[in-house]
Amino acid sequence: METIVFSLLNGVIYGLLLFMLSSGLTLIFSMMGVLNFAHASFYMLGAYFAYTVTDATSYWFALIFAPILVGLVGAGVEKWGLRRVHANGHVAELLFTFGLAYLIDEVIKIVYGRNAVDYRVPEALDFPLFTLYGAQYPAYRIFMLLVAVAMLVALWVLLKKTRAGLIIQAALTHPHMVGHLGHNVPMIFMTVFGVGCALAGLAGVIGGNYLVTDPFMAAYMGPIVFVVVVIGGMGSLEGAFVASILLGLLQTFAVSVDASFADLFGWIGLSSATEVGRITIAQLAPMLPYLLLVLILFIRPRGLMGEREL
Amino acid sequence: MKLIASAALAAAMSFVALGASADTLKIAFIDPLSGPMGPSGESGLKHFMFAAEELNAEGGVNGSQVEVVGFDNKVNPKESLVQLQKAIDQGIRYVVQGNGSSVASALIDAIEKHNKRNPGEEVLFLNYAAVDPAFTNEKCSFWHFRFDSDADMKMEAVTDWVAGHPDIKSVYLIGQDYSFGKAVAAAAVRMLEVKAPEVKIVGNELHPLAKVKDFTPYVQKIINSGADAIITGNWGSDMVLLVKAAIDAGWDKPILTYYGGSTGAATAMGEAAVGKVRQVSEVVVNYPSSPEQQERIAKFEEKYPENSYYYHRVFNVMHFLDAAAEKAGSNDPTKVAYAMEGMEMDGAYGHLTMRADNHQILQDLFVGTFSANPPRGVEGLPLGWMAEDKDHIPAAATSMETTCQMTRPKM
Numbered sequence: 001m002e003t004i005v006f007s008l009l010n011g012v013i014y015g016l017l018l019f020m021l022s023s024g025l026t027l028i029f030s031m032m033g034v035l036n037f038a039h040a041s042f043y044m045l046g047a048y049f050a051y052t053v054t055d056a057t058s059y060w061f062a063l064i065f066a067p068i069l070v071g072l073v074g075a076g077v078e079k080w081g082l083r084r085v086h087a088n089g090h091v092a093e094l095l096f097t098f099g100l101a102y103l104i105d106e107v108i109k110i111v112y113g114r115n116a117v118d119y120r121v122p123e124a125l126d127f128p129l130f131t132l133y134g135a136q137y138p139a140y141r142i143f144m145l146l147v148a149v150a151m152l153v154a155l156w157v158l159l160k161k162t163r164a165g166l167i168i169q170a171a172l173t174h175p176h177m178v179g180h181l182g183h184n185v186p187m188i189f190m191t192v193f194g195v196g197c198a199l200a201g202l203a204g205v206i207g208g209n210y211l212v213t214d215p216f217m218a219a220y221m222g223p224i225v226f227v228v229v230v231i232g233g234m235g236s237l238e239g240a241f242v243a244s245i246l247l248g249l250l251q252t253f254a255v256s257v258d259a260s261f262a263d264l265f266g267w268i269g270l271s272s273a274t275e276v277g278r279i280t281i282a283q284l285a286p287m288l289p290y291l292l293l294v295l296i297l298f299i300r301p302r303g304l305m306g307e308r309e310l
Numbered sequence: 311m312k313l314i315a316s317a318a319l320a321a322a323m324s325f326v327a328l329g330a331s332a333d334t335l336k337i338a339f340i341d342p343l344s345g346p347m348g349p350s351g352e353s354g355l356k357h358f359m360f361a362a363e364e365l366n367a368e369g370g371v372n373g374s375q376v377e378v379v380g381f382d383n384k385v386n387p388k389e390s391l392v393q394l395q396k397a398i399d400q401g402i403r404y405v406v407q408g409n410g411s412s413v414a415s416a417l418i419d420a421i422e423k424h425n426k427r428n429p430g431e432e433v434l435f436l437n438y439a440a441v442d443p444a445f446t447n448e449k450c451s452f453w454h455f456r457f458d459s460d461a462d463m464k465m466e467a468v469t470d471w472v473a474g475h476p477d478i479k480s481v482y483l484i485g486q487d488y489s490f491g492k493a494v495a496a497a498a499v500r501m502l503e504v505k506a507p508e509v510k511i512v513g514n515e516l517h518p519l520a521k522v523k524d525f526t527p528y529v530q531k532i533i534n535s536g537a538d539a540i541i542t543g544n545w546g547s548d549m550v551l552l553v554k555a556a557i558d559a560g561w562d563k564p565i566l567t568y569y570g571g572s573t574g575a576a577t578a579m580g581e582a583a584v585g586k587v588r589q590v591s592e593v594v595v596n597y598p599s600s601p602e603q604q605e606r607i608a609k610f611e612e613k614y615p616e617n618s619y620y621y622h623r624v625f626n627v628m629h630f631l632d633a634a635a636e637k638a639g640s641n642d643p644t645k646v647a648y649a650m651e652g653m654e655m656d657g658a659y660g661h662l663t664m665r666a667d668n669h670q671i672l673q674d675l676f677v678g679t680f681s682a683n684p685p686r687g688v689e690g691l692p693l694g695w696m697a698e699d700k701d702h703i704p705a706a707a708t709s710m711e712t713t714c715q716m717t718r719p720k721m
Contacts, residue, residue, distance in 0.1 A: 003530075010527055014524070114344035115344065115348040128558075131560065134534075135559045160697050210548065216345055258531070280515075280516075283518075
């Protein structure tokens with residue numbers, strides 16, 4: 001029982017963090033057709049900006065200004081980088097974001113050094129909130145949950161309930177038509193790119209001190225974010241949400257399951273004395289998202305809720 | 311400030327290689343200098359540089375100045391071989407490494423091969439921290455000397471401690487998923503069976519090396535298992551993040567570690583870990599030692615205020631190298647290796663012997679306890695490691711049988 005409760009809590013929090021990262025990516029992809037390889041780098045930028053701002057002022061300033069800063073950087077990248085490259089087609093855009101990811105990585109290494117920085121959970125949130133089955137639960141995790149849910153609600157309201165959201169939704173599927181109707185499509189693209197990056201930045205701000213802030217955090221998160229987008233279906237926010245929560249739960253549950261291959265496949269005669277039989281489900285946890293990725297591409301290439309094929 | 315210091319260190323590392331000259335004895339330091347395990351490697355490099363200065367101030371090794379050159383291997387065995395080749399191409403004949411038995415294993419193989427194919431240009435590997443017991447048993451090599459006590463020797467100390475605490479009825483083993491983590495777990499299971507058969511092993515878990523960023527699920531599993539103590543061989547970021555998650559979850563029972571002193575761990579543990587986290591090591595800076603040793607510790611921490619004196623064995627490596635080269639009357643690796651076999655020396659914390667049969671050092675060990683208000687704290691905190699005489703294990707008691715059958719080259 002306790003295992004289930006804890007895994008649910010941890011899985012949902014991790015899942016929401018993943019969603020915060022992948023929502024921007026999937027928005028950008030569906031609108032501009034650009035698979036932004038540098039997306040996880042904006043997540044890293046968020047964490048580092050937050051570290052710097054926290055050092056100078058306080059965590060609460062960082063929580064607000066670091067994502068804005070990342071959003072501005074993102075908007076700048078779109079305006080002065082992607083837009084020019086766009087004329088040369090999708091491959092050029094892909095290569096551009098690919099190069100950008102490396103560039104951001106290297107700049108971070110030069111500015112902040114190659115090792116982890118001491119970006120900490122703010123003192124005000126650094127206490128156990130409640131005790132559950134003998135284990136204390138840190139308040140900061142619940143705070144992350146709240147921030148993520150707040151972001152989710154805000155994003156939903158923005159997209160579904162406002163005029164701007166209406167235009168964005170229209171531009172997602174019919175950008176030319178929206179342009180012909182007299183809307184400034186490049187401006188919409190820039191805003192969406194900026195907001196997408198800001199969301200990744202926000203994930204960095206709240207995830208950087210919960211996990212670790214080092215120059216490898218982008219490379220660590222990058223692949224998983226792509227897995228989320230592919231499983232959820234390219235360009236589907238709902239799909240990204242379902243996939244994020246699914247992956248979050250899958251990974252945390254896998255870690256907490258105390259079973260090995262021998263327990264699972266004992267009925268076909270696999271004994272715990274063999275090399276294969278000794279592999280535990282927990283050991284497989286890091287591999288599961290990619291296994292799922294391969295399976296999804298195999299069985300349902302457009303993802304859980306995607307509308308178009310890859 | 312921290313940024314500038316680490317940037318400067320990185321720059322220094324890449325440029326020292328240029329100033330080669332005939333009368334310097336160069337040592338290649340092949341360890342992680344970036345990534346999650348970077349802090350461990352950087353700390354090791356600083357200890358080596360400091361020890362080199364110490365030797366140089368006394369006239370160097372046979373009159374040659376010692377220079378330590380850093381090579382970043384990212385704890386990756388393949389990358390390590392590239393770095394080894396780079397070092398050999400620069401004419402370096404001595405290699406030191408410690409972080410990761412997977413890396414050490416690759417280096418041992420590569421150096422064996424290199425030395426067989428290039429007589430007269432032999433390379434010697436002085437291992438200061440990779441503790442997979444295989445290296446001094448079935449996998450032993452004439453070209454490898456180990457200056458840390460191996461995983462089995464340390465596990466003897468840990469299991470003795472468990473056996474001496476009857477209130478511990480169950481333990482949870484957690485470690486990194488590679489040769490070293492497996493060796494630790496196997497040793498724990500084997501030894502507990504003999505010494506404390508009534509102690510139950512309620513969990514035996516391996517997690518990927520340097521990949522886990524959030525240990526909370528693991529810790530909650532441990533708490534749910536009802537274990538009375540955790541035994542772990544984790545090091546580097548895996549140590550820091552594991553204890554961080556454990557303390558955050560309110561774990562208040564013993565954690566028996568090999569590397570509780572990993573850089574950053576003390577900060578992550580804080581007050582909450584006092585009296586709970588223990589570490590088996592060859593040095594406890596607050597244990598009584600000679601005024602010279604106290605001065606060395608003070609000078610080191612004055613020079614590198616970001617680091618704590620941790621790798622005492624690095625000084626043992628350098629002084630054994632110095633003494634062996636002097637005894638051999640040459641800096642040639644083959645002659646030095648022969649001279650080092652069976653060599654004895656009085657160290658700061660007891661008598662040291664380099665076994666001739668398997669190249670494993672015998673040194674005194676301590677089971678240190680993380681304590682409040684020690685004479686000398688770590689990481690700028692009023693917390694640090696303490697040990698009493700009852701926590702002191704004499705070198706002779708750590709000696710183990712070996713299956714090593716070494717083939718020695720002709721002189």
